[in-house]
Amino acid sequence: MATGLILGCFGFWELTGPSQWTGYVPQFLANIASPLVLVLLHGWILFLLGAAALVDFAPVVTAWSAVVVVAEVTGGLLLTSGLTEILVRDVGLLALALVWALESRPQRDAPTANEPGTA
Numbered sequence: 001m002a003t004g005l006i007l008g009c010f011g012f013w014e015l016t017g018p019s020q021w022t023g024y025v026p027q028f029l030a031n032i033a034s035p036l037v038l039v040l041l042h043g044w045i046l047f048l049l050g051a052a053a054l055v056d057f058a059p060v061v062t063a064w065s066a067v068v069v070v071a072e073v074t075g076g077l078l079l080t081s082g083l084t085e086i087l088v089r090d091v092g093l094l095a096l097a098l099v100w101a102l103e104s105r106p107q108r109d110a111p112t113a114n115e116p117g118t119a
Contacts, residue, residue: 001054003096007066008050014043026079045069063101070094 014021021043022035029038049069052062074094077087 003066003093003100004050004053006050006093007046007053007069011043011045011047011050014039015047018043024076024080026076059104060101063097063104066097067094067101070097 018036018039021039022030025035025038029035046069049062049066052058053066070090070093074087074090077084077090081087
C-alpha cells in the first residue's frame with residue numbers, strides 16, 4: 001500500500017507540475033521527444049500504477065511493473081544527476097518495489113484430501 005501511495009503521489013506531482021520534472025529527462029530522450037510530453041506520460045504511468053496498487057488490481061503484474069518503472073527512474077537519475085541523495089532515495093524505493101514484487105507471487109490453495117498426492 002505504501003509503495004502505491006508513493007507512486008501515486010509522484011505521478012500526481014508530475015501531472016500537475018510537469019515543467020518541474022523535465023530536468024530529470026535524460027538528454028538522449030529529450031532529443032527524441034518533448035521532455036514535457038515524456039514527463040506527462042510518465043506521470044500517468046506512475047499514477048495508474050499507484051491506483052492499481054491501492055485497489056489491489058492484478059498485484060503481481062502491478063508489482064513487477066512498479067519494479068520496471070522505478071528501475072527506469074533510478075537509471076535515469078544515474079544518467080542525469082549521478083550519485084545524489086535523490087538517487088539513494090529511489091534505490092530504496094526500488095528495493096521496496098522489489099520486495100513487494102517478490103512477495104506478490106500468486107498464492108496456491110492448499111491441496112484438499114480428494115486431490116491426488118495427498119495423504
